[in-house]
Amino acid sequence: MHIPQALTIAGSDSGGGAGIQADLKTFQELGVYGMSVITAITAQNTAGVQGVYPIELEGVVTQLHSIGDDLQPAAIKTGMLFSADIIHEVAIAVRQYQWNTLVIDPVMVAKGGSVLLQQQAIQALIRELLPLAAVITPNVPEAELLTGSTIHTLKEREQAARQLVQMGARAAVIKGGHDTSTPQAMDVLFDGKQFHYVEYPRVDTPHTHGTGCTYSAAMTAELAKGNGLLQAVQTAKAFVHAAIEDGLGIGSVHGPTNHFAYRQRRAVR
Ligand SMILES: Nc1ncnc2c1ncn2[C@@H]1O[C@H](COP(=O)(O)OP(=O)(O)O)[C@@H](O)[C@H]1O
Numbered sequence: 001m002h003i004p005q006a007l008t009i010a011g012s013d014s015g016g017g018a019g020i021q022a023d024l025k026t027f028q029e030l031g032v033y034g035m036s037v038i039t040a041i042t043a044q045n046t047a048g049v050q051g052v053y054p055i056e057l058e059g060v061v062t063q064l065h066s067i068g069d070d071l072q073p074a075a076i077k078t079g080m081l082f083s084a085d086i087i088h089e090v091a092i093a094v095r096q097y098q099w100n101t102l103v104i105d106p107v108m109v110a111k112g113g114s115v116l117l118q119q120q121a122i123q124a125l126i127r128e129l130l131p132l133a134a135v136i137t138p139n140v141p142e143a144e145l146l147t148g149s150t151i152h153t154l155k156e157r158e159q160a161a162r163q164l165v166q167m168g169a170r171a172a173v174i175k176g177g178h179d180t181s182t183p184q185a186m187d188v189l190f191d192g193k194q195f196h197y198v199e200y201p202r203v204d205t206p207h208t209h210g211t212g213c214t215y216s217a218a219m220t221a222e223l224a225k226g227n228g229l230l231q232a233v234q235t236a237k238a239f240v241h242a243a244i245e246d247g248l249g250i251g252s253v254h255g256p257t258n259h260f261a262y263r264q265r266r267a268v269r
């Protein structure tokens with residue numbers, strides 16, 4: 001039996017809603033064997049981030065080699081990378097092990113405002129990692145920082161997606177979670193040739209901690225199974241929408257999404 005395998009290179013969220021924890025739960029829910037390289041430990045809960053503790057560079061490099069020398073993830077995602085040094089080492093490993101199906105979630109700032117990527121690392125992300133991406137999945141503020149443009153309209157989101165492809169990514173998804181002016185949470189995918197629009201109704205809830213991680217992890221899992229990009233984005237969107245809609249009500253502030261929801265809904269059909 002062939003077991004699809006995926007790797008996440010990201011930070012740990014002690015609260016379990018985002019980061020490595022969200023990624024591994026999502027992989028498992030979608031029937032994919034998950035592996036991890038941890039870049040940083042965060043002390044975090046539904047109220048915010050209480051501390052950020054990057055892993056020593058040697059520890060990150062050794063984890064990358066432990067995976068690359070033995071295991072064969074069919075798709076890889078990056079989340080919180082924290083520093084230019086870590087980005088540099090991840091880019092080396094991606095090239096060395098030919099991790100060609102690379103999903104970059106350019107995590108920069110947590111919803112509460114805590115910095116998860118140092119300011120000076122943004123250029124390293126653009127220069128070293130973005131050109132290796134099968135797809136990059138910024139939210140609007142992240143897309144603005146990556147492209148240097150302000151984004152208000154749909155046209156500007158399309159332009160930003162196109163620009164990210166011109167900068168070297170093979171495809172880009174600009175997420176619409178932050179645009180509360182519309183009743184639809186619409187994401188724009190530019191696959192290098194054409195635009196696709198993937199949307200579900202916006203859910204009125206404060207419990208959206210980890211949505212970006214969960215979405216990009218679901219995309220990675222679907223790509224690891226051999227699905228095409230559009231199908232992977234569509235399934236990821238359905239997964240994250242179910243996870244938001246069937247929120248767990250855990251914690252006192254911005255709770256995690258429900259990683260069981262997509263599977264449970266399919267089981268009762
Ligand atoms: N309140 C919401 N209702 C429905 N979908 C949402 C909501 N918030 C975010 N999403 C969706 O969740 C996914 C992750 O987006 P987003 O929350 O913008 O990412 P990030 O966590 O990186 O800021 C996207 O598909 C987005 O459209």
Ligand SMILES: Cc1ncc(COP(=O)(O)OP(=O)(O)O)c(N)n1
Pocket residue numbers: 010011012013018019020042044079080107109110111112116208209210211212213214
């Ligand atoms: C360890 C860690 N990684 C990433 C994030 C950001 O997750 P995201 O999905 O963007 O959700 P919010 O932080 O915006 O709720 C994180 N918080 N922690």
